[in-house]
Amino acid sequence: MKVALILPVEYSGGTFRLFLNLIRYFASHSELELVVGIPDDYINSVKVNLDKVHKEFSNIEVRGFNWRILAAKEVEDILPLHGVVVHRFISKAYQVPVDGHENFLDCNFWFIVSDRLACPLVPLRPYGIFVTDHLQRYVPEIFGRKLFQDVDGSAWNFLRAVRNADLAVVTSQGTAADVEMYSGCLNMILQIPTTIDIGQFLSVASQCEQRGQDITARPHCVWVTNTSQHKNHLRMLEAIRKYFEEHNGTLDIVVTGWGTDLFNPQLVLEKDSSRQNVWGHGYVREVRESVKSILGQWAARIHWAGEVSNSEYIAIVQNSQFLVHNVLADNGTFSVIEAAALGRPAMSSDYPQMRQLNEQFGLGLHFFDAFDIDETAKVMSELEGKPIHFNSALQERIEKFSWHSWDETVITVINSIGSAPRKEIACL
Amino acid sequence: MQETNDEAQKTSMGSLPETVGIWIELDVSTLQRCHGEGVIRWLRFFIKGIDELPAVKEVVIPCSYKAAPVMRQLFAESGCCGDDQYLVSKKLQVKAFSFNGSSVESLREWLGQKIVYLENRLDSVRESVGSKKILKQVFRKIFEKPRTLRLLMERFALSVICIKDLALRKLFLKLLRRVPIPRFDNLALKASESFPETSWVIINPVWKNGATLEGRRIVAIPDLVYREFPLKGFIEKDLQTHTNTVCEVATAAEKIICFSSHVAHQQIAGLLPDHVSEKIRIVPHAPIHTGSFSDSQNDSRIQLGNELRQFFSSEHLHRHFCDFPFERMRYVMVSSQVRPHKNYKRILEVYDAILRRHRRNIKLVVTGHLDSDHELAFFLQEKGLVFDVIQSWNVGEDLHSRLVRHAELIVIPTLFEGGIPFGFAESVGMGTPCAFSRIPAFTESLTEQELAGPEVFNPQDSGSIERTILHVLDHREEVLKRQKLVVERLSQRTWTNVAEECLGY
Secondary structure, eight states: OEEEEEOOSOOOHHHHHHHHHHHHHHHTOTTSEEEEEEEGGGTGGGHHHHHHHHHHOTTEEEEEEEEEEEEHHHHHHHGGGGTOOEEEOOOSEEEEEEOSSSTTTTOSEEEEESSOOSSOBOOSSOEEEEOOOOGGGTOGGGTOHHHHHOTTSHHHHHHHHHHTOSEEEESSHHHHHHIIIIIOOSSEEEEOOOOOOOHHHHHHHHHSOSOOOSSOSSOEEEEEOOSOGGGOHHHHHHHHHHHHHTTOOOOEEEEESTTGGGGOTTOOOOTTOTTHHHHHOHHHHHHHHHHHHHHGGGGGGEEEEESOOHHHHHHHHHTEEEEEEOOSOOSOOTHHHHHHHTTOOEEEEOOHHHHHHHHHHTOOOEEEOTTOHHHHHHHHHHHTTOOOOOOTTHHHHHHHTSGGGOOTHHHHHHHHHHHSOOOOEEEO | OOOOOHHHHHHHTTOOOSEEEEEOOOOHHHHHTOTTOHHHHHHHHHHHHHTTOTTOOEEEEEEETTTHHHHHHHTBOTTOOOOGGGBSOTTEEEEEEOSSOHHHHHHHHHHHHHHHHHHHHHHHHHHHHOOHHHHHHHHHHHTSOOSSHHHHHHHHHHHHHHHHHHHHHHHHHHHHHHSOOOOHHHHHHHHHHHSTTOEEEESOTTOGGGGGOSSEEEEEOOOOGGGTSOOTTOOHHHHHHHHHHHHHHHHTOSEEEESOHHIIIIISTTTSOHHHHTTEEEOOOOOOOOOOOOSOHHHHHHHHHHHHHHHHTSSTTHHHHTTOOGGGOOEEEEOOOOOGGGTHHHHHHHHHHHHHTSOOOOEEEESSOGGGSHHHHHHHHHTTOTTTEEEOTTOOHHHHHHHHHHOSEEEEOOSOOSSSOHHHHHHHHTTOOEEEEOOHHHHTTSOHHHHOSTTEEOTTOHHHHHHHHHHHHHSHHHHHHHHHHHHHHHTTSOHHHHHHHHHOO
16 A cells, blocks of 8 residues: 655644654554655755654655646546546536656555645545644634635635545544534544654753743743734733733733734834734734733733743743633644643633643643633633642653554555545535 | 404304405415415415314415416425315315416416526526636627637537527517516406405405405404514615505405514504504414424434435535535524524524534524625625535425424524414424524413523523523423423414414404
């Protein structure tokens, strides 16, 4: 069985780390041949990471590829040649990966890591999709009205890719439920354990003793976020105000994460800065302008650290009293695990994926309703002065939930699909 | 005006008319979209109720020849085709009349069919070419020098088809405008002549030709909702015309029926002279019980899925729903048209919170065509709810009943109804609990104890609706058990009672 593991767009961060772990997982099964597909323009950017994996598993083949867009008529003509029966063609355009040689047709199964396909996939081979989340179901702002209005647009097509996938793989019950009822995958949905990849973090954490940080000398908590709209910034600012005004909060707030310094109303950004686009984004501007209007005098208690190095981040968390994780939806965030590894309590907005992480890693998270500003402020005040506590079982659980925890199920299912006759497709 | 007076009713019920006429003043295309409308459902059950009144020998519905098959379909027994022997009552007959002479009607029908045929042909050419823009480009190219023989022939064929069809369509439309349209005043005259001494039931007070019917006229005023809630798209002049017609028809009536005291006291009050108001009688609905399904839950869900996919195969939402696995869907259902007082905007906001704030993996199925309302369509798109709110509008009775049967709960969020909503008893009868608004239509029929349950909400308060829906979702069986007792009590009143009270002298 030859499997193509395809990264459909230029992901970085969590999704790319997941992709690397999937490479390791598939490559560790010697009975499989693995071909890794990465967008042509991205291969050089990730060469270092790929080389590292290559050293672990020399049996992988890496190919650069591009997506080719095909009109409906072309797809109608091609698919019968590959034994694929489609009853209705309902899309105007489709996409297929081309690598300039075999175009992955030498593979028996395609496994796409994420559902972000702008057009429906031409299913020349049976395929699976790794669905990280359907964030847009809970935070529609990330797409905007026009995308939902356009029946041929990407918002619709992302779901079509999942609908016809022979296999959808998820890591949380919440996302499994979304795949079942939102994108409506017609075939198998498989849940595998969430894996955590914070080895680098733990390594840095273990190397240094408790260190100081330069952000503030005052006692503080740390709010880990970024500039994405699903991070619930405006409600968090309101909660911070209530924390100070109604709960006599004593802690400063250090805000870390990519782009968070752009929320600082006092930041003067250079005109030629590469971050001008983000700075000027409507939502980022709205949050920045709201800092003063919502917080008033309390704005001085917020320290916008922005993106910091691993060691700086560890110092900030080590010196904090607790960590705040406040998002409307995602597939689970590891900052709370990192906090637990450093013995700091954490509070989290309440959604299924965080409940699952909490249970899986025994984190003892303090949950709050992301829409309830009063509750958010109350939990902040309750966590003040909470003692540092190291969960002795955490290290063991972190080690347990690496990619090694993925058993044979995915491979077995792929083998089964790859060797079975192709299913007919009702609508493509 | 006089309220329902039990003693007076009992005295009057002794005499009932031998012939009952049902006056429906709707054109054929409107009739074709009427199935499931409250007025039609009321009439169906009213006519069925007449079955148990031996004094009434026949029920007639006069209409045009063209409307007759549609009328028979509207009043056919469930699952039947609409022949006379399969109507909802053996006493019912649909009587066709020629309005203008059968040849004129035939000509009208022929022209109508031809126009539809030509429009379909033009549509399919447009579709295969790809878009109107491309069609225009093709037409431009018709007059350019062709490059190949094949292209020349294609253009020639296209121009022959399109130009000829366009020209013919235009001609037929001109002719159709000259053919006299059916006139209900003629129908009223012919119906009166054919059925003298008939008690005519006119279910809509704006059907003004009902006032010209000979015999006894019983006019129902289901509501004058616009006197309490603004109607979109209507100017003051239109509303005044509407009101004038209502007054005219009501004045001509021997008896006026309202389904609730609220309509009589709040909406009609002050509109009619005293001597006309005195003719008002309150005749509340009896509960509606649709038939149960003989197939198992599982088979029924499969059937539901198939029917919904079939429904969506042609709707513009088909790219998402044409192959959606509806069988596994859990959903809350709202069965209502799109009107301002039906409270759709609020229910969408509540659903948004239930899905996103409370993270209930549940869809919302509505029978209203939300996309026909700009504000609602905009809300759905802006909130990205297009994949979670399912608009199954104008579905058949069978599919509607299946949707009710398999819903987690039915929500009736309306701000007003003329009588107790049919959906309440219907859903409970199907084994689906109901969350409903505390409005006069319910408060007049239910006791305070029955209204005290957590399944009743304030329709003006989104928080109240949200809490209620969540409660019923989490306590389905408990709520259903309680509501079954309520429906059992309400079912002591039958449609025969309704018919008797309407028709009694």
